[in-house]
Amino acid sequence: MSIKRALLWVAFWTGMALLFCMGIYFWPAKEIATLFHIGTYSWNGKEYALQFLGGYIIEQSLSVDNLFLFLLIFSSFKIPASFQRRILNYGIIGAVILRLIFIVVGVAAVRRFHWILYIFGVLLIYSGIKMFVKEEKTPDFNADHFIFRLLGKVIPVSATLTDEKFFVRKNRLLYATPLLAILILIECSDILFAIDSIPAIFSITTNAFIVYTSNIFAILGLRSLYFVLERLHNAFRYVKYGVALILVFTGVKLAVLYFKIEISLGLSIAIIFATLVLSILVSVLLPQREL
Template identity: 60%
Template sequence: MKARSALKNFVLWVSLAIVVNIFIYIIFGSEPGLEFLGGYIIELSLSVDNLFLFLLVFTSFNIPISYQKRVLTYGIFGAIVLRFMFIFLGVAIVNTFHWILYIFGFFLFCSGLKILFNKEEAVDFSDSKVLKIMKKIIPVTDDLYGECFFVRKNGVLHATPLLLILVLIESSDIIFAMDSIPAIFSITTNPYIVYSSNIFA
């Protein structure tokens, strides 16, 4: 995708989020409208980390650009499902045990300190624990087989490196969700506002 097309896509999705924000403001009032806007801005700023990580993963494993779209598409669907579960479970916990918000706040504070004081080091994704577990569960081929996630070799089902990348990206998104979802809980615990702003971002 060229820079101009990417910019058009970005403007399109931001515009759709703004339209939804306006509808929420008109139909439900100013408070939910402002909560959506605040949540969207927080989630959008935090999502930049995801993009850099995905770029690092793809370049580390030399995944051709033509295959990256398939991985990201499945990754997005996975994130939609996983974040739905996290958010609605999180809201239920917060509504039952309100004091847990302080734990979320402390967790975010510690994450900030870790980012502030840790020196940047080269990350070796091939040494990831997630990938090691995957390789124990199912045999993995050394080479890519087009856009396939699985392939049969001598009658035995093998995962391709593309599946490992998808699992790595999904597991990374879960870690990012542990930062971003508590952050938006500081604005609102309305599950629909939290989820919609999160997914648009």
């Protein structure tokens, strides 16, 4: 996918998310309640729209770091670009399903055990600080990776790629190709990513509908965003620090609830958005210098 086409798709999915946000804002709740004779139906469009926007910005911000990991995985295993698209497509489908499970379980846990938000807050602060101070190291991805060994215990794994296939038959035996192992590796990294991103959105809202839809709209644009970062990743070298600060902020926002301190939704969105934009600007203005 060319950089121009990728940018157009990123703009398209961002536009769709904003249209959905507007739909939430202007949702005719009263008219629907009257039409279906629902006397108790209520819908705070302005509040829900802000929550969706905040969740979407958080998810998009945090996904950048995850996409860098995807880039490392693909480059380490020398996966052709045409094969990357197939893996990303299946990865997105898997992410949609896994996020639904995580969000349903997470929302249920928060509603039953409200104090779990404080734990999420502490974990997010820890993750953010760790990301900020941890020295950048290239992960060790090779054919001896534990995913390959684990998959090999279930089904034989062929040594070479066979077109875009996940499975291939050799001498009447079914083999998994390395592409399947890499897909599993991508899904595992997304699970780890969700451990940070979903609690971060809980700092904005615990409404399952808002959490899930903001996640889905962010996920839908991931493939296009990946191909943008693939070509411009050096221009986003300091975004990592912005993501770390966002994690710390969302963690603090959750943690201070223990002291009955609540940071407003509008202020939260402004801080998160400003942090992301500032990290991008610093990356652009200081491309060859260390902070």
